[in-house]
Amino acid sequence: MGLMEKLSLKGRTGIVTGGGQGLGRAFCQGFAEMGANVVVAEINEETGNRAAAELSALGGKSVFVRTDATKRKDLDSAVKAALAIDGRVDFMMNNAGVTDWKEAENMSEGDWRKLMAINLDAVLYGCQAVFEVMKKQGKGSIINTASMSGHIVNIPQCQAGYNVSKAAVMHLTKSLAVEWAQYGIRVNSISPGYMNGPMAGKFFDDPKIGPVWRGMTPMRRPGEPEELAGAATLLASDASSFTTGSDYVVDGGFTCV
Numbered sequence: 001m002g003l004m005e006k007l008s009l010k011g012r013t014g015i016v017t018g019g020g021q022g023l024g025r026a027f028c029q030g031f032a033e034m035g036a037n038v039v040v041a042e043i044n045e046e047t048g049n050r051a052a053a054e055l056s057a058l059g060g061k062s063v064f065v066r067t068d069a070t071k072r073k074d075l076d077s078a079v080k081a082a083l084a085i086d087g088r089v090d091f092m093m094n095n096a097g098v099t100d101w102k103e104a105e106n107m108s109e110g111d112w113r114k115l116m117a118i119n120l121d122a123v124l125y126g127c128q129a130v131f132e133v134m135k136k137q138g139k140g141s142i143i144n145t146a147s148m149s150g151h152i153v154n155i156p157q158c159q160a161g162y163n164v165s166k167a168a169v170m171h172l173t174k175s176l177a178v179e180w181a182q183y184g185i186r187v188n189s190i191s192p193g194y195m196n197g198p199m200a201g202k203f204f205d206d207p208k209i210g211p212v213w214r215g216m217t218p219m220r221r222p223g224e225p226e227e228l229a230g231a232a233t234l235l236a237s238d239a240s241s242f243t244t245g246s247d248y249v250v251d252g253g254f255t256c257v
């Protein structure tokens with residue numbers, strides 16, 4: 001099989017949590033452009049439905065399944081919807097996540113639990129939800145959205161909980177990669193830097209924050225969400241068949257300096 005064929009996702013089926021907007025929407029777009037069928041597993045019905053309709057226009061079969069990624073039964077429904085397309089789940093992208101800027105001393109028990117439930121627990125549940133299917137297939141690719149915040153501590157904002165959740169996602173990724181390599185299941189993460197999406201983009205115009213973030217990024221700009229899609233499609237595809245337990249940093253050079 002040539003490299004072009006290995007990179008293709010034609011006929012493959014995958015799931016993206018939080019695929020309705022932002023980075024998740026861009027990941028869905030990349031997968032669909034490479035030929036995949038995509039299940040948009042999103043909590044927001046409006047953006048989820050819109051994304052699935054737009055993705056279907058690209059040729060594959062894409063469906064929306066209303067999913068709270070912190071709920072295992074919702075994730076099981078997303079897996080069922082993927083299986084209904086062509087009897088397979090080739091890739092799973094655990095992407096849904098939230099931020100919470102707060103000084104550590106002011107974080108309540110509830111703040112901490114909410115952050116961990118979405119950013120960390122949901123990643124484990126998403127991996128567990130596809131495990132049996134991928135094991136039976138003898139093959140599967142799981143991609144978890146981590147962050148450069150799992151590598152470094154961002155400033156000037158305080159976000160200890162977020163940073164910890166993303167560092168944990170990376171180590172969960174490595175742990176599952178080791179446990180599940182024997183079943184042909186690869187598990188990798190992507191660590192974006194500051195991206196020009198709904199979560200972080202607006203802060204580049206904030207006079208207190210924008211200059212700090214720009215100044216710390218060697219490329220001096222936020223990334224565009226679609227600039228992440230190449231990394232995700234590579235990890236989902238057979239072109240990365242010997243890659244597991246790795247974290248793919250896409251941050252304009254931020255973590256180098």
Ligand SMILES: NC(=O)c1ccc[n+]([C@@H]2O[C@H](COP(=O)([O-])OP(=O)(O)OC[C@H]3O[C@@H](n4cnc5c(N)ncnc54)[C@H](O)[C@@H]3O)[C@@H](O)[C@H]2O)c1
Binds near residue numbers: 096197
């Ligand atoms: N934007 C950045 O600069 C940046 C940088 C590094 C990492 N990330 C990570 O990328 C991922 C996506 O972030 P984004 O910037 O696109 O954020 P976003 O807020 O624009 O999008 C997140 C999506 O997830 C959905 N979602 C939230 N909770 C959910 C749940 N419980 N179940 C299902 N869906 C849920 C939201 O409805 C939304 O569509 C997150 O994990 C985030 O931590 C973002």
